Amino acid sequence: MLKAPRSIIHLDMDAFFASVETLDNPGLRGKPVIVGGGELRGVVSAASYEARRFGVHSALPMMTARARCPQGIFLPPRMARYREVSAMIMTIFQRYTPLVEPLSLDEAFLDVTGTERLFGSAADLAATIRAQVRTEVGLTVSAGVASSKLLAKIASDRQKPDGLTVVTVGSEVDFLTPLPIAALPGVGSATMKQLELLGVRTIGDLARLPVEILVRKLGQQGSYLHEAAQGVDRRPVEAERVVKSVGNEETFAEDIVDMVRIRKELLALAVKVANRLRVQGVEARTIVLKTKYYDFVQTTRSQTLAAATADDEVLYQAGCALLTQTLAGRKPLRLMGLTAMNLLSSGRVRPALLFDGEDCRLDKRRKINQAVDQINDNFGRRTIMPATLLNE
Template structure:
């Protein structure tokens, strides 16, 4: 519908566990704009249409914030270093981000959501969950609401959105990604089982590359493989995450849609492909992590007063170091400098490092950080930092 060439599908075949004769299933939508930042730039600059575009800075140390679908065909992805993106696609066009423009369009989109339900949980500028159960109580299909929302977004902004419809957040998010761009996928309870069973585990929320590789080593490659493992087996191999994996493999996700949930922190971490002992090599990893945080901070208009460094060693001992500042940090290089200082305080490392992470907390509107002047630091030892 959106743009005249949308795709709609009904996924799976089987019985969903959340279905109940006494309590009708919830109607949850996940609406996700298609290549949002890049699509805005292509909309506003006709010469970019049909060409590979990356939103970000093309400097040697830059990072891709978003990539158009033309760029994605070459393997360009968000959070990828600019030099890697250019190596994959030499014709890639870098466009500096315009977060004020993106926030304005996002406000228009969320105003449309508000016409259908008060239960809207924004995940970022370009995606949100909507609980439309009440709007469907009179018999109106959730899929019809999703199509209408997508059509209104296109008419208002000139941009396309994809949507997923199901009875919980986990499945709705999976569904919205199924027919991108400009698609709609519905996963009703009776068909959820087969849909989940046929997915690779890497598609599941909470299963990152490291966990995916571990699951593969255990012979778990699909939702069906994951569902076949007992909770005890999963607890033995995945600890506290086991209950989550056990539930989602069965299409179970009781989380409610929480409107206007406040963001307490923004973080990024990575398990290293090679253990590191050198300070310079570990500092380079922090640079990439800080760059990954800059996009979410800018698009949400947030700054933070506290930087927390997370370090896990090869023996799985984990420590944190934290520094709180008198004014909120608004720039990536400021956040990175604090993280580097915290890391330097741990060197020489007692053992090689296998995981590094940075978290920004004490979040406030970005305008507060821009207005502040003083930078008085005081150190705090984080939990386990002894």
């Protein structure tokens, strides 16, 4: 039995990091903005379309970028901020289907098969999503619509920036035939050279080449290329598993009784868990503390907070409160674990109300955490951490 064709949308933010920088600093609009360096080993991670005119593109060494575009505005990456914007975008995608497969912070596949009655055709839905990202986030996203992941991804790249390309069912081969082989994902310069030696310049040329020749020349990649050139791609869109909890635990080298040391270990756990929550773009409502003693007797205590959090300090304070309900300090402690549960996406967390003191404080803490994550991203993991952990 023939299965009905799938409807897949590939969404890809335009020059994402550079666009976020321009969003946060409108004075950069229309200028060659180049984001890179820092932890990303001295290469360009994003270039605005103005910078691309000077031959600057991602993965180019920063030195080369500076030579090609001396008037460029060079900025270090602010990963924490990009993750925050990414969470907003992914939240928009998830309004239409649970089948969202993020490929990176700024790219995702959506399987919208069967949503026509609710949201119109896949092409209409792609237009709706593009408009929502523009109005709600202030950035442009290009989209490709097709019956497979491969074709949707190739399509989203055809009319960048701010473009929408639809490959209708039945027109897949016509769409692929004239495209240069470089349009196929996974074809780098080495493969391209090999294929050019075989006289292959377009995907159409590739499709005509016998698969045996491709496999002899390129091994496994040859059979992928053969299928890809025919537009064959059966891979399903795989939604990210929903994270239910984030936790860390520590078995100590020797059992601990001293409460000062126990609290210090708890703080270290809180810092780790809070950071992992922020990396995943979620905040937790419930905190669980696990303690295990020298005799392997184990207890768990939990607390549900008034507001969701991804804050080191809040997690630590909640953990300290739970610690008073355990035998820690009275019985040698062998292991301690801190788990955050009941997770909400940060994008869905209620924005701070300006006149509410507590919300204001939480919002300030969020901004501080963002700044800390950013510095740790730029300069290496543990540049900033609570002073009590310094001698760890």
